[in-house]
Amino acid sequence: MRCYYGVDVGGTAVKTAVLNEDGVIIAKREFPTEAERGFEDLAQRLSRILDELRQEAGLTVEDVCGVGVGVPAFLDGxxxxxxxxxxxxxxxxxxYLEDALHKPVRVDNDANVAGLGEAWKxxxxxxxxxxxxxxxxxxGAGIVIDGKIYRGVNGSAGEIGHMVVRPGGRLCNCGNHGCLETLASASALVREAKRLQSVGELPDDLEIDGAQPIFALAEAGNKVAAGIIWDAGHWLGYGLASTASVLNPDVIVVGGGVSKAxxxxxxxxxxxxxEYSASRVHEAVEIRLASLGNDAGVVGAARLAAQAFG
Ligand SMILES: [Zn+2]
Incomplete structure (x- = not known):
């Protein structure tokens, strides 16, 4: 049986799994990233845990043909x-990972890898x-064409969070103003909710530690909370319409924490x-919620490895 390790490195946790070539997860495990310990340390811990996973799955060293890794990063190759x-x-x-794991490794941006997972399974x-x-x-976004990730010339394809949708708008982490991310991300929802709370439009006792409390309040019938989600959705739809006008996709998958709304x-x-795309473009598209949840990264990472080393 040909199997692959899928690794999804996040800011707080690293998700790992061993999958067969049909994309079935045989065993999986999660451990804290602790990135401040450095990447050499992470490679060592990863090596140990993947080996334990393999044994748990009853696989030999030879059964594993390669490793795919998704990281929240800009990559150049x-x-x-x-x-x-x-x-x-x-x-x-x-x-570093090939030295530590003694297996061939492919690394890609986390949004690309999660996109590949959703597009595959x-x-x-x-x-x-x-x-x-x-x-x-x-x-972020992963663009998957005929089963393959489209990366652009230096790996920046799919950076739709930094597409300017409101020129002169709020300052973004990237240094630009009015990026989609400043209007439709979880951070944008939280910021807007806190602003509305400060002017008395949302309950004082609402603890806004993420997007989830806003979703819960909207579900309970609060019109202000529902309005925050509507605005974010509107901007997201606007950004997706522009992107789709270039790509002409048949499916758009929306995942991540905010998709829980x-x-x-x-x-x-x-x-x-x-409203913002031509009928030829929007008639061809189905917009769906992601279905793999937290597994999208490890599934896509394993697929990346299978495409390279299968
Ligand atoms: Zn930006």
């Missing part, structure tokens, strides 16, 4: 140029051109998408 959330710069991660399965958007603290989010997304 296999080299991490910048991973802001991990504090890593110019790290030849693939080399999730809500984008069967699509010819899938745009898989992750809406969390930031916004479900239809409450998709309604304004779909409305804006139709």
């Amino acid at each position: 296999d080299v991490i140029r910048e991973a802001v959330n991990l504090g890593w710069h110019n790290v030849p991660l693939r080399q 999730g809500a984008g399965a069967g699509a010819r051109t899938a745009l898989c958007v992750t809406v969390g603290t930031g916004i 479900g239809e409450e989010l998709l309604r304004p997304v779909r409305a804006a998408f139709v």
